[in-house]
Amino acid sequence: xxxxxxxxxxxxxxxxxxxxxxxxxxxxSINERSGITVLRYAGDGLESYEEDVYNPMNVxxxxxxxxxxxxxxxxxxxxxxxxxxxxxxxxT
Numbered sequence: 001x002x003x004x005x006x007x008x009x010x011x012x013x014x015x016x017x018x019x020x021x022x023x024x025x026x027x028x029s030i031n032e033r034s035g036i037t038v039l040r041y042a043g044d045g046l047e048s049y050e051e052d053v054y055n056p057m058n059v060x061x062x063x064x065x066x067x068x069x070x071x072x073x074x075x076x077x078x079x080x081x082x083x084x085x086x087x088x089x090x091x092t
Contacts (some may be wrong), residue, residue, distance in 0.1 A: 012040035012049070034058065064089055 015037045035054035042048035067084050070076045071091045084091055 012038060012047075014038050060087075068092065 016034070035052055038049070038051045038053070039047045040049035064084075064087070067076065067080050067089070068091065070080065071084075076091075081091070
């Protein structure tokens, strides 16, 4: 995860970041999505609360690109084929 911005919040921190998903399965391509993580500090280097917030549509775009890339490079799993079919994604 690469930190893009950090803001102090009452009792904790809000962190804006991107989350790259590197894959050796698809020739090292990088798929990523941005999100916000909210942490509350509990003391002694520990956190008492974590919440990740992201736009599911951005994750869906990332998954689609990942499945398309895997399909181009070689066979994909039956689960990936079924997911793409259920989403009405044409594998090219």
